[in-house]
Amino acid sequence: MIAEALKYMQSGNLSAAENVLHKIISAEADNVEALQMLAFLKAQSGDHGSASTLLMTAAKLNPADIATLNHLIQSLEAQGDWQAAIGFYEKLISLVPSNLDIVSNLARCAFMAKDFSTSLKAIENAIQLNPNLAHLWSNRGILLKEVSRHDEALKSFDKALVIDPNYLDAAYNKGVTYFELKKYAEAINQYQETIRKLPTHLEATSNLGVCYNKLNQHENAIAYFIKALELNPNYKDAWFNKGVAEQAIKNYGDALHSYAQAIRLDPKYIDANYNNAIVLNILKRHDESIISYKKTIAIDSNNFSAHINIVMPLRALMHHDQALEHIKTALQLSPNEPFLLGNYLHTKMLLCDWEGLDALYSQVIAGMRSGQKTTEPFGLQGICDSEADLAVCAQIFAADHFPAQNPLPAVSRPPSPKIRIGYLCGEFRDQATSILMTGVYESHDQDRFEIYAFDNGWDDGSPLRARITAAFTQMFDITRLTDLQAAQLIQETGIDILVNLNGYFGDGRQGVFAYRPAPVQVNYLGFPGTIGAPYIDYLIADPIVIPSDSQSFYSEKIAYLPHCYQANDFKRIISDSVLTRADFGLPEQGFVYCCFNNNYKITPATFDIWMRILQASPTSVLWLIEDNPTAGNNLQKEAVKRGVDASRILFAKRLPLTEHLARHRLADLFLDTLPYNAHTTASDALWAGLPVLTCKGNSFAGRVAASLLTAINLPEMIASSPAEYEALAIELAHHPEKLQQTRVRLEQHRLTTPLFNTTSFTKDLEAVYEGMMGGASSRNNT
Structure with a gap:
C-alpha cells in the first residue's frame, strides 16, 4: 500500500x-x-x-x-x-x-x-x-x-x-x-x-x-x-527618524510631513503618532494634537507619556474634565511619576472639583517636604500660602527641570553708554503680562537704555502687539532656537540685564537663563515667587509683597520698588459701549459681587466665605468668570451644598479687554481670592473704577492686591483676616453710601497715585536696573 x-x-x-x-x-x-x-x-x-x-x-x-x-x-x-x-x-x-x-x-x-x-x-x-x-x-x-x-x-x-x-x-x-x-x-x-x-x-x-x-x-x-x-x-523608520531630526531643529512643518509618511506606511506606528501630537501642540494646533494623542492611546492604552502629554492641548482648549481623566490613568500607570500628583491637584482646582482635595493637598505637601518631586510651583501657588513650602517647591523643580549649565564662555564687549535690557517673554501679545508692561516698554528712557525683546510666543496681530514691536530697539524670535542658541544670541546682543517675564508661568524659556547669557538676570512679574535657581540674581518686588522678614524664602536678592511692584499701563482703553446688567443676565436690582479671577484660584475656604456673604445679603448675586463649564457646574453645586440657590452664581464669558473693562461698571464690589490674589484682574477692576476687597495673605501671590490697593491709597479695602474680609463685604452691601465713598476715592486716586503712573513707575524701575548694574560684580543688595 x-x-x-x-x-x-x-x-x-x-x-x-x-x-x-x-x-x-x-x-x-x-x-x-x-x-x-x-x-x-x-x-x-x-x-x-x-x-x-x-x-x-x-x-x-x-x-x-x-x-x-x-x-x-x-x-x-x-x-x-x-x-x-x-x-x-x-x-x-x-x-x-x-x-x-x-x-x-x-x-x-x-x-x-x-x-x-x-x-x-x-x-x-x-x-x-x-x-x-x-x-x-x-x-x-x-x-x-x-x-x-x-x-x-x-x-x-x-x-x-x-x-x-x-x-x-x-x-x-x-x-x-x-x-x-x-x-x-x-x-x-x-x-x-x-x-x-x-x-x-x-x-x-x-x-x-x-x-x-x-x-x-x-x-x-x-x-x-x-x-x-x-x-x-x-x-518607515527613516521617515520617522527624519522627523525626529527636523523636530529637533524646529523645522516643524517638515517634521509633520515626515511623521505623516511614517504613519501612512504604518498607521499603528506609535512613536510617529506620539511625536506628531507633540509637534502639533507646539504649533498650537491643539485639536489636531489631541486627535494624534488619542490615536497613540488607541494603539497602546497604557502609554503613559501620551496620557500625560495630552493634558497640555486639552488644557489649552479648557477641556479640563478630559485632562483630569487622562491624569488619573497616568497615576494608575505610574503613581510615583515626578510632579504628577501636583498636576492632578491643579487640574482638580481648574475644575473646582474639591472632593478629596484636603487629603490630596496634604499628600502633595508631605511628599514635597520629604524631598519628593510631587508638584510644580505655578499650580501650587493656587492653594498654598506657605512661603517656606513654595520655596522648597521651586528649588526642587528648578534643580530637576532647569539645572544650571556651564556658563557661556566670556566674550569681550565694547563699552556702551546705554544699559541694554533684554526682556524674555512668551506673551508679547494681547495677554495679561503685556497688558501690564507695554506702557513701561514705551516709557523707557532711550537716552540711557536700549531695550530688546526675546520673543518665545507669537504675533497675534493685535494693536497691543503693534505697540510692543514699536517700543523695542529690536525683537528677536527665539521660538525655533534651542536654549543654548537663544542664550548665545542674547550674549551676542550684549544684554546687560536679562529679565525673565515668565518664570514658571506661560510660554517661558527658563532653560535659557541656566546658561547665564547676561551678567545680571532678573525674575519679574510673570511668576509671583522665587525661581529657586542660583542663576537668577534678583527678584523685583515691593515691601508689601515681600516684607523684609520674608527674604529668606527667596533664592534671589530682592530689588525693591518704592511703591507697588506691579507695572500698569495707563493707556488701556475702556469701551464706551452702553452696557446694561440685562446684557449679562444680571439682576437689575440687588448687589452684584464679582470675581474675575481664574477659577483655579477659588478654594473651598474662600467659597465658604462667599456663600456666607450671599446668605447675609439675600438680594445679592456672585458674578464669576467662566473658565470651563464643568467648573461652573461644580461651583453651583457647591453653592447648593452651602444653602445658596445655584441661580445666584452667574458666569461671564471672556470678552475683548476693552469690553471686559467696561462691564466691570455693572458690578458693585470685586471680591478677591486667597491664597492667590487677583493680580492683573485687580488692576483691571481698579482701572475700571470697581472697588476691590482683598485679604492680605501669607505669600507673595497672596499680598499682591494689598500692594495694589496701598499704591492707589485705598488701605480700608485691605482686610487683615478672613473674618474681617467677610464682615466688610457684608457691610459694604448693606451700606451703599460707604461703598460709594470708596468709589469716589478710587476715581480721585486713579490718576493721582503711583499705581497707574506708568512714567513714574518706569523711572523707579530704571533706578533699580542701574542699582543692579552697580552691584553686578559684588551682587550687593539694592
Whole structure:
C-alpha cells in the first residue's frame, strides 16, 4: 500500500494518497514510513501541527532516524515552537555531534527562542568544528551583543572581518554594537565602512542618520535619512527618524510631513503618532494634537507619556474634565511619576472639583517636604500660602527641570553708554503680562537704555502687539532656537540685564537663563515667587509683597520698588459701549459681587466665605468668570451644598479687554481670592473704577492686591483676616453710601497715585536696573 500512496503522490492526487496512508496507519500504527509520508503531505498543505504530531510518533518508534528528526524540527520551527525544536536539535546532535550545519542551526533556533545561553554554547561548538568561517564569528558577536558583552562582541566581529574583510553582517553589527555602547563616532565610522562595501545598505545608511541625531548634528542626520529614503521610499523608520531630526531643529512643518509618511506606511506606528501630537501642540494646533494623542492611546492604552502629554492641548482648549481623566490613568500607570500628583491637584482646582482635595493637598505637601518631586510651583501657588513650602517647591523643580549649565564662555564687549535690557517673554501679545508692561516698554528712557525683546510666543496681530514691536530697539524670535542658541544670541546682543517675564508661568524659556547669557538676570512679574535657581540674581518686588522678614524664602536678592511692584499701563482703553446688567443676565436690582479671577484660584475656604456673604445679603448675586463649564457646574453645586440657590452664581464669558473693562461698571464690589490674589484682574477692576476687597495673605501671590490697593491709597479695602474680609463685604452691601465713598476715592486716586503712573513707575524701575548694574560684580543688595 505504500507503493500505492507513493503512486498517487507522484500523480498529484494528494487526497487519495492521504486516504491510503491513513488506512495504513490505522492498520499498522508503528509504520514509520507511512507516518513520515503523511507528515510530509500535512506539512505541504501548511498543517504543521499535524505533521509534527505524526513525526513525534515516528521519532518515538525510531529515535535514531536522522531524517525524521530533521523533518520534525522543520515542522516545529514553522510553527514558531522554538523551544521544542531545541530539544530535538540536541537529540540530533547526540547522533551526529560533528555536523556543523546541525550545530549552527541549533544556535539559530535557540537565538529565535531568546535562549541566548544555549545559542552561544552552540555557536562556540560550531566554531570549534570550523574556526575559519566568518559567519560563525559574526553570529557569535551578535549573541554576545544581545547579552551585553559588548567588548567581546566587538572582538568577535573583528575576527570575522579578518577572515573575510568584506563580510557585511560583521561590519554592520559592529556599528550596532558601538551604537549600543553610545560610542556614536565609532558607530559612524563602522556604518560608513559598511556603506563603502555596499552603498545600497539601507539599515547602515539610516543608522548613520540616527547616530548624527544622537550627536545633535541634525542636518547631517537628515541628509542620511534622505539617502535611505532614496534607497527605499517606504522605509518607515527613516521617515520617522527624519522627523525626529527636523523636530529637533524646529523645522516643524517638515517634521509633520515626515511623521505623516511614517504613519501612512504604518498607521499603528506609535512613536510617529506620539511625536506628531507633540509637534502639533507646539504649533498650537491643539485639536489636531489631541486627535494624534488619542490615536497613540488607541494603539497602546497604557502609554503613559501620551496620557500625560495630552493634558497640555486639552488644557489649552479648557477641556479640563478630559485632562483630569487622562491624569488619573497616568497615576494608575505610574503613581510615583515626578510632579504628577501636583498636576492632578491643579487640574482638580481648574475644575473646582474639591472632593478629596484636603487629603490630596496634604499628600502633595508631605511628599514635597520629604524631598519628593510631587508638584510644580505655578499650580501650587493656587492653594498654598506657605512661603517656606513654595520655596522648597521651586528649588526642587528648578534643580530637576532647569539645572544650571556651564556658563557661556566670556566674550569681550565694547563699552556702551546705554544699559541694554533684554526682556524674555512668551506673551508679547494681547495677554495679561503685556497688558501690564507695554506702557513701561514705551516709557523707557532711550537716552540711557536700549531695550530688546526675546520673543518665545507669537504675533497675534493685535494693536497691543503693534505697540510692543514699536517700543523695542529690536525683537528677536527665539521660538525655533534651542536654549543654548537663544542664550548665545542674547550674549551676542550684549544684554546687560536679562529679565525673565515668565518664570514658571506661560510660554517661558527658563532653560535659557541656566546658561547665564547676561551678567545680571532678573525674575519679574510673570511668576509671583522665587525661581529657586542660583542663576537668577534678583527678584523685583515691593515691601508689601515681600516684607523684609520674608527674604529668606527667596533664592534671589530682592530689588525693591518704592511703591507697588506691579507695572500698569495707563493707556488701556475702556469701551464706551452702553452696557446694561440685562446684557449679562444680571439682576437689575440687588448687589452684584464679582470675581474675575481664574477659577483655579477659588478654594473651598474662600467659597465658604462667599456663600456666607450671599446668605447675609439675600438680594445679592456672585458674578464669576467662566473658565470651563464643568467648573461652573461644580461651583453651583457647591453653592447648593452651602444653602445658596445655584441661580445666584452667574458666569461671564471672556470678552475683548476693552469690553471686559467696561462691564466691570455693572458690578458693585470685586471680591478677591486667597491664597492667590487677583493680580492683573485687580488692576483691571481698579482701572475700571470697581472697588476691590482683598485679604492680605501669607505669600507673595497672596499680598499682591494689598500692594495694589496701598499704591492707589485705598488701605480700608485691605482686610487683615478672613473674618474681617467677610464682615466688610457684608457691610459694604448693606451700606451703599460707604461703598460709594470708596468709589469716589478710587476715581480721585486713579490718576493721582503711583499705581497707574506708568512714567513714574518706569523711572523707579530704571533706578533699580542701574542699582543692579552697580552691584553686578559684588551682587550687593539694592
